[in-house]
Amino acid sequence: MMQNRKTATKLLLVQWSRFQHVCIELEGSTLFTGVNGSGKSTVLDAMTYVLTGNTQFNKAAKDKDRTVKGYVRGDTKSNGATRYLRQGQVVSYIAMEFWSPAEQEHLVIGVCIESPDEVSAPGSSWFVCRNAQIEDLNFCEIDGKNMYVTPKNLLEVKGVRMKSAEFMGRERGTEQIIRALGLRCEVSKYRSKLIKMMAFDPQNNIDQFIAECVLEPGNVDSLKELREQREQFDHIRKMYEDLRDSKNKLVEIENKSQQYETKKRNLNIREMIFKYQEVLAKQKEKEEIEIHVTELEQKKKELEQRQKDLQKLLEAARERLQIAESNDAYQGMQKSIENLKSQVQQISFKIEKEEEQTAKLLRIQKALSTEIAWLLEKLDAGSRPVLLHLGEAGSSADQKRKELLRLLDAVEKQQNLLVSQRVHLEDEKRIRHEELTNLEKQLKQLDANQIIFPEEVVKAKQVIKDAFAKKGINAEVRMFAELVQDLKDTSWRQAIETFLGRKRYYLIVDGKYCLEAMRVLQEKKLHAATVVITDKLPDSEVVKGSAAEQLVIPNVDARRYANYLLNGIHLCDSLNELHEYPKGSLMKDGMLAKSYAVSCMNMKKTQICLGQDAIELQKKSVREQKQIVQEAYDQVMDELKQTKEKISSLRGVDLEINNYHVEAPELLAQNQTEKHKYEDTIRQIQESPEFAAILKEQINAKKAYQEVETQQNHLYTKIGECQSEQKGYEERRKNISGEIHTCEKLYEEIRMKYLELERAMLEEYEKLSAKQDEVRVVSELSLKKLRFGLEECVKELENEQIEYCKIAGKDMNQRGPAYIPFYRKEYREIANVKIEEVHSKLLDQSQKLESAFMNDFVAEMNETIGEAKREIDAINRELKQIPFGQDTYKFKMQEKPERLLFFRICKKLENYMNSPELYMNANREDEEMERDIREFMDMILNEEDEEEYTDYRKYFTYDMEITSRQGEEKITADLSKKQGSASNGEKQTPYFIILAASLLQCYPQRSCCARLAFIDEAFSALSRERIEQMVKYLEENGFQVIYAAPPEKIGSIGQYIQSTVSLIITGRYTNAVEGLVKLDEFND
Known part of the structure; x- marks a missing residue:
C-alpha cells in the first residue's frame, strides 16, 4: 500500500439492492465485473452514497429511477407483490474500512438507512469509527438461513454501544467522513468530481469541462477585507437601492395621484357643467316662453286689430245690404255705389299700410341676401328659408313671427359683440401703431450709427454720469457691451450673448470711482442699473477654449469681468463634450451646462449688442421686426374695417318686434283682391241695366255681409285659441322662474365649492356645446362612468401606497386620496435629502x-x-x-x-x-x-x-x-x-x-488521504493500448480506482490492477466472488 494514501480495504453491504450481506475485500484498485443487472453500478452507488451522500445513482446509464428507498427495499422493477425483496421495516448498512499508514490504524465509515414502511421516505445516519475494523461492529447476526440486522440504536463497536450523537445527518456526516479520510475540499465539490469521473460523459465544451473539473474554485479566504468592505458597500447600496425603490414607488404614487387629481378635476368640471347646463337649459326654456308670450301677444293684438277692422267692414256691409234692400232703384243704386266707394277707400288705406309693412319686411329679406348675409350663416339652417321669403306670401304668420324674433335677437347680440370687438381692435391698432413708431425711431437711431440699449439702463447711466460731473469726477461710465470690441468667431455670438443676458448692460467705471458709483445707485434708487465692482475683480488670464477667449476687449476692467463671467464656460461642439464639463459649458445651439445642471436657452429673443457689426445686425433685426409688426397692423386694420361695415349694416335693422306686421304680405294680397271686387261691382252697377243692377247689388251685398260675418266668427275663434295658449305659457313662465332659482342655487353651491375650476368649466362647456350643438352636453350616465373611473383610480392609488408602506415599513392604513400630501412630503424628504446623504456615504x-x-x-x-x-x-x-x-x-x-x-x-x-x-x-x-x-x-x-x-x-x-x-x-x-x-x-x-x-485537486500530494476514483463502464471506447496507458497513469498518480466493467473487459483491465471481484446472480440475490470467474458461471 502507498504510504501517503488511506486505502479502502473492505466494503460491507447489508440489505442494499440485491446484496443481502456481502463483505468484499479491496486490495488497492479493484475491478467489479459481471453481466448486466448483476449490480456493478449498485456497488459504486453504495460507495459514493456513504462517502458523499450522492443520490444521482447509475448516472453513467442515465437511470433516473434508482432511489435510496428502491435500493434498501430491493426493487426488482417487476410487477406484482414480489417486486420488492424486502417488506415491512428494513434496516440497511453500507460500510467501508480504510487503512491509514501514517496513523497505523484502521478506520470504518458507514451509513445506516432505516425504512419504516413501503410509503415513508427512508432516513439515513452517517457515522465514523476510528481505530476499528468492520468485524468490530455488530451490523448483523446470521443464524443459519436467517439474518438479523442490528437497529441503529443497538449498534456496537468492540462491544460498546454507539451514542446517538455519533450518528449524523447527510451534510455533517459526509463532511466528517471526508475529513476523517484526510480531504479538505467541500463535500459537494468532491461529490461532483467523483460522479463526473464515474459517469464519464464527454462534453463538446472542453473549456467548461477543464474549468470546472481541473481547477480549484476561486473563492479565496484572504479576500476577507474586500468582502467586509463589499458587505458594508452592499449594506449602504441596499440602503440606497431601498431609498431609490422607495423614490421610484413614490414616483409611481405621484403619477397615480396626478391621474386621480386629473380625473377628480374632470369629474368636478363635468358635475359643474351638469348643474350649469340645467341653469342654461331652464333659461333658454324661459327665453323660448318669453318669445312665445311676446309672439302670442303680438298675434293677439293683430287679431284684435283685424277684429276691429272687420267690425267696420261688417257695419258697412250691413248698411249696404240695408240700402240695397230698402232704397228705390236710383237712390239705392247711388247709395250702393257711394257705399262701395267708401269701402274701396277704406281698403285702399289698409293696402297702403300693408304695403308699407311688406316693404319693411322685404328690406330685411333683401339685406339677408346682401349686406347682412354673413349673419344668416350664424342662424339655424331651418330659419333661413323662412327669413329669405319674409316679405312674401306663403309661410305661416306664426312661423315668420317666430323666426323674425330670433333674427332680431341675433342682430342685437351681434351688435353688442361687434362693438366690443371694435374696441379691442382699436386698442390693438393703437399698440401696433406705437410699436411701428418705436421701431421707426430705432431705425433712425441705427442709421445715425447709434447702437440700441435698454432705455432704462441708458437713463440710469446718464444719471451716474451727471452725478459724477456735479462732483467734478471725470470718469467714463459705460456698459460692458460698449467695451466689447469684437468676437473672434461670430458663430458663437448668439449663444454667448444669450448666456450673458442683462449682464451685457452692467455698468463699468474705473475702479477708484466704483464706490462712488455705488453711492449714486443707492441714493437715486436706480433699480434698472447694475454697477460692476471693478476694484475687487480678480486678475486672471483667459482660459483657452472658454467663452471668454471669444471676446476681444481692450479695457482692463471689462476684460477682468469677462474672464470672471466666462472663463468657467467651456465652448463645446457636442453633447458628449458638454457632458464632460458639468460646471460650465456652452454649445452654439444654446445648450448650457452650469453648476451640474443643463438647460436649453431661448436665443430667439436676444438682441445683439456686442462687437463692431452689432449695429448692422440690430438694423437687420429691427427691419424684420418692423415687417412683422406692419403685417400685424395691416391685418388689424382689415379686421377693424370689416367690423365697422358689419356694425353699419346692422344699424338699419329695427329691433322692435311690435313695429313689424308679419301678416302684411298675405293681408295685402287679400285686400287687393277685395278692392278689385268692389271696383268691379261699382263698374257693373254703373254699366248694368237698372233692375239687373239693383238685384245683383242686393245679392252681392248680402254675400259680402255673410263673408265678413264668417271672417269675424273665425277671428273670434282664433282670438280665443290665442288667449288659451297665452294662459298656458303664462302659467309655465311662473313655474320656470322657480325652477331657474333652484338650479341657480344648486349651481352656486358647486361653483363656490370648486371656484378655481369655473373658468376651465366654462371653456370646456363651450367646446362641448359647439361640438354637440346642444345646451345639455353632460348626461347622468357619463357622470356615473367618470365616478366609476375615479373609484378604479383610487384603488390603483391605494395599491401603490400599500406597496410603498410594505417597502418603507409604514402604516398601511395611510392610504387613499387624503394621504396624497403625506406621500409628496415623503418624496421630497427621500429625493432631496435622504437619498443624497446615502449616496454620499456610498461614494465614500x-x-x-x-x-x-x-x-x-x-x-x-x-x-x-x-x-x-x-x-x-x-x-x-x-x-x-x-x-x-x-x-x-x-x-x-x-x-x-x-x-x-x-x-x-x-x-x-x-x-x-x-x-x-x-x-x-x-x-x-x-x-x-x-x-x-x-x-x-x-x-x-x-x-x-x-x-x-x-x-x-x-x-x-x-x-x-x-x-x-x-x-x-x-x-x-x-x-x-x-x-x-x-x-x-x-x-x-x-x-x-x-x-x-x-x-x-481534492487529494493533497503531501498529505495522507484517501485517493479514491470510480469508473463505471470503464474505457468502453478505448483501445487495449490506451487502457494500459490510462490504468498506468492512474496507478502512478496514487489513485485507488474502483472499476465497473462487463466480463468481456476483464482481459483488457483485470491484468493491470491488483484485484478483481466477480458479481454472480444467485436466484433473486447477488453474491460477490473474489477473483475471476468463467463467463458461463456468472449466471449460475
Missing part, C-alpha cells in the same frame, strides 16, 4: 472598497492566477512525461478578451513591483489605469453573479493541446477542434486525463 464606501479591491482582490487574484498557471505548468510537465500511445497532452490556458481590463491593470502593476498598495500610494496620474480600475470595479459591483469575477477560472478560456507523433513528424491540434473528427478512443482519453487531473 466605494473609495474604501476600491482600496480593498486593489490591495486585496487584485493582488490576491493576480497571485491566485499565478499559482493556477504554475499548477497547470506542473500538470503539463507531468503529462509530457506520460505519452498515450503516439499522443501527448497539454492544458492550454488563455486570457479572455472580456477580462482585458483586469489583465491590463495587472500588466501596469508590474511597473509598481506587482504591488497594488504601492500604486495606490503613488500619484495615480495614469488616466487609463484609473479608468480601468473604475470600470472593472463597476463591472464587479454591478454583476449579480459575484463568481463571474471572484472566480479566477472565469478569467481564461481552456483547451487541451494534443501532439501526435507520426513517424518523425509531430502534428499538434486542439481538442476543441477535433471533437467532430476524432475516434471514440481519441475523444475519451483526453477527458479521462482531465477528470483524473481534476480529482487530483
